[in-house]
Amino acid sequence: MxxxxxxxxxxxxMGDRPKVGIRPTIDGxxxxxxxxxxxxxxxxxxSAAELISAxxxxxxxxxxxxxxxxxCIGGVxxxxxxxxxxxxxGVGVSITVTPCWCYGSETMDMDPSTPKAVWxxxxxxxxxxxxxxxxxxxxxxxxxxxxxxxxRDVQDSDDVxxxxxxxxxxxxxxxxGVAVATLKGKSYLSIGSVSMGIAGxxxxxxxxxxxxxxxxxxxxxxxxxRRIREEIYDPEEYKRARAWVVENLNIGMDPNDPxxxxxxxxKESEWDDSVKMxxxxxxxxxxxxxxxxxxxxxxxxxxxxxxxxFQGQRHWTDWMANGDFMETMVNTSFDWDGFRQPYVLATExxxxxxxxxxFGHLLTNTAQIFSDVRTYWSPEAVERVxxxxxxxxxxxxxxxxxxxxxxxxxxxxxxxxxxxxAIKTFWNISEAEAEACVRATxxxxxxxxxxxGGGYSTDFLTKGGMPVTMSxxxxxKGQGPVLQLAEGWTVEIPAAVHDKLDERTNPTWxxxxxxxxxxxxxxxxxxxGVMAAWGANHGAISYGHIGADLISLAAMLRIPVSMHxxxxxxxxxxxxxxxxxxxxxxxxxxACAIFGPVYG
Numbered sequence: 001m002x003x004x005x006x007x008x009x010x011x012x013x014m015g016d017r018p019k020v021g022i023r024p025t026i027d028g029x030x031x032x033x034x035x036x037x038x039x040x041x042x043x044x045x046x047s048a049a050e051l052i053s054a055x056x057x058x059x060x061x062x063x064x065x066x067x068x069x070x071x072c073i074g075g076v077x078x079x080x081x082x083x084x085x086x087x088x089x090g091v092g093v094s095i096t097v098t099p100c101w102c103y104g105s106e107t108m109d110m111d112p113s114t115p116k117a118v119w120x121x122x123x124x125x126x127x128x129x130x131x132x133x134x135x136x137x138x139x140x141x142x143x144x145x146x147x148x149x150x151x152r153d154v155q156d157s158d159d160v161x162x163x164x165x166x167x168x169x170x171x172x173x174x175x176x177g178v179a180v181a182t183l184k185g186k187s188y189l190s191i192g193s194v195s196m197g198i199a200g201x202x203x204x205x206x207x208x209x210x211x212x213x214x215x216x217x218x219x220x221x222x223x224x225x226r227r228i229r230e231e232i233y234d235p236e237e238y239k240r241a242r243a244w245v246v247e248n249l250n251i252g253m254d255p256n257d258p259x260x261x262x263x264x265x266x267k268e269s270e271w272d273d274s275v276k277m278x279x280x281x282x283x284x285x286x287x288x289x290x291x292x293x294x295x296x297x298x299x300x301x302x303x304x305x306x307x308x309x310f311q312g313q314r315h316w317t318d319w320m321a322n323g324d325f326m327e328t329m330v331n332t333s334f335d336w337d338g339f340r341q342p343y344v345l346a347t348e349x350x351x352x353x354x355x356x357x358x359f360g361h362l363l364t365n366t367a368q369i370f371s372d373v374r375t376y377w378s379p380e381a382v383e384r385v386x387x388x389x390x391x392x393x394x395x396x397x398x399x400x401x402x403x404x405x406x407x408x409x410x411x412x413x414x415x416x417x418x419x420x421x422a423i424k425t426f427w428n429i430s431e432a433e434a435e436a437c438v439r440a441t442x443x444x445x446x447x448x449x450x451x452x453g454g455g456y457s458t459d460f461l462t463k464g465g466m467p468v469t470m471s472x473x474x475x476x477k478g479q480g481p482v483l484q485l486a487e488g489w490t491v492e493i494p495a496a497v498h499d500k501l502d503e504r505t506n507p508t509w510x511x512x513x514x515x516x517x518x519x520x521x522x523x524x525x526x527x528x529g530v531m532a533a534w535g536a537n538h539g540a541i542s543y544g545h546i547g548a549d550l551i552s553l554a555a556m557l558r559i560p561v562s563m564h565x566x567x568x569x570x571x572x573x574x575x576x577x578x579x580x581x582x583x584x585x586x587x588x589x590x591a592c593a594i595f596g597p598v599y600g
Contacts, residue, residue: 001248003434004338008061012286012341014304017058018092018181020066020174023048023082023109025102025131028074030510037100037126043160044097044121051162052174059365060341061427064178067091076106083111092181093174095119096135096146099157100126105133109300110144112135113213113598115556116178117147119170123157145574145595147552148172172572176553179362182306184213184599188351189285189303192221192311195348199475200536201311203351203574209482210357211557212598217303221316224280232290232299233279234290237337241275243503244336247494252442252459255508262454267445270321270454276328278335281310285343307313307358309349312405313450321455322446323347324406328458331408333426334434341426342367347405352473353538356483360471360542363549364426367410369462369541371401371512373470374505385504393464393489393515397527401470401512401541402505404450406458409437411512411541413463413490421463421490423543444508462512464492470514473559474535474577481596483554484563487528487545488516517565524565533563548572558597560589 011017024045027033049066056064064406069082086094094109099121109116116139120132132150139146149169155161162170174188178535188208194201227233253263262270283291287302310316312323329335330343344361346354347370357368378397379390390397413421414436415429424433443456451457471485491513502511516530523533547566553572554561573588580594 006339021091093177252444309346356540
């Protein structure tokens with residue numbers, strides 16, 4: 001298929017990548033004390049910066065960049081100088097580091113909109129832990145929550161290494177913090193409005209603006225029709241894309257009665273429109289300089305969208321090709337022009353699932369799966385219908401994730417890490433893996449009962465054995481946004497068993513069989529409990545067990561977590577959360593309510 005090699009460093013959005021600011025704070029007493037600590041303190045800052053840049057990347061594949069204060073910070077004057085430097089450099093996340101006592105309220109980071117953490121060195125020679133406790137108390141008292149990072153084991157004063165537990169917390173904090181900073185100032189683009197009465201499609205601008213720092217942009221779906229009719233797209237890319245479709249895609253079964261099936265000419269026209277829709281949607285989200293050369297300067301700008309949604313049903317799909325091919329290819333880590341950062345595009349313009357997908361993308365840099373959380377299949381029901389007894393990860397039953405729309409080709413699971421199915425960052429996918437994803441997918445003529453205008457639905461079966469996390473943002477009147485998540489695994493069942501179960505829904509849609517990790521308690525008592533407690537008809541599925549990262553991200557945004565199965569020892573929230581009671585999940589709700597949305 002001759003996929004073009006991945007190019008990292010292509011930033012789609014207005015503004016620069018958010019940098020991580022490192023603030024080395026120090027005991028300000030000159031005359032022997034400060035001088036003895038300068039090298040050690042600045043050394044901690046440099047070590048933290050090296051750790052971050054070596055391990056974390058932005059969504060465009062470039063290493064996360066750190067900015068270290070010009071001097072150690074011993075008092076308010078140097079704190080102000082550091083803040084001025086950070087503002088000029090585009091810092092969106094800050095970490096304060098110290099091996100010693102410092103003047104807490106004079107040296108602390110006072111920017112209320114920046115995620116922040118404090119790393120106090122655990123050593124006995126100097127009281128870095130004392131400063132950590134003092135400054136975290138100041139953060140709580142002033143209503144500017146900060147994460148506290150403190151190693152479990154005492155280190156010698158000349159030990160410059162970063163212990164594994166401290167590394168984990170620094171990276172978890174920065175990973176979530178960069179996600180928060182990346183959101184700020186971007187847009188969510190609604191293409192169309194509410195699909196079939198799905199509440200998640202109803203745009204709540206207060207949520208986007210106050211909690212995420214995102215503006216809302218809107219275009220009617222007729223804009224797609226206008227650009228198709230007036231040929232407002234890159235004609236050369238269209239030729240490449242259309243030829244790629246003809247040469248490489250598998251056309252699957254037509255599920256419709258032969259008497260109503262569309263003609264070959266109709267189907268070719270639907271392919272033409274489907275490909276154009278993909279190009280146009282990318283242009284709507286992030287612009288395209290080619291359009292300016294064609295005389296369409298306004299259209300060339302795009303909407304600076306970091307995520308979008310397409311309503312589709314029914315005002316579009318009753319007369320035009322559905323959005324399945326468009327959504328599949330836009331959400332995928334590669335297309336006819338090679339490997340590139342996947343976009344985030346929600347089926348049916350479910351804005352809340354789109355944001356859930358966006359969270360997963362920002363934390364992992366990978367493509368996301370959009371699914372209906374369709375059916376719980378108990379072991380008894382599976383055996384009754386198919387004669388097969390579920391075993392292994394599936395022994396407690398399965399949740400059928402299947403979407404009457406599309407999901408990314410990466411979701412097939414034909415990529416691998418350590419020989420196991422995976423979804424990888426776009427710069428790590430091989431050409432052979434991309435080809436395997438395409439080969440494992442059929443594009444079936446759309447079910448005309450659902451999509452009267454035709455089009456092509458994406459159909460594949462996800463390989464088993466992938467660790468995944470399903471998440472969802474829900475809005476609750478009087479409460480605001482809440483996040484729920486479930487870590488688990490994709491599961492493989494025999495093909496004949498899958499076919500029998502799949503036929504009962506729709507065999508032309510993509511299926512992921514999901515088994516959440518259960519613990520016998522609460523909503524995770526069993527698989528049925530997870531399905532019963534899920535808050536909406538959709539879920540966003542991300543590769544990896546990223547629940548702990550999602551919890552840290554949610555805390556930064558003051559979004560409480562209503563349901564999760566993350567081990568308690570992995571949960572990392574701001575230190576102020578400890579003051580809201582000993583029941584951690586109730587404390588999360590109380591803290592988020594008291595501190596309120598970051599941008600509200």
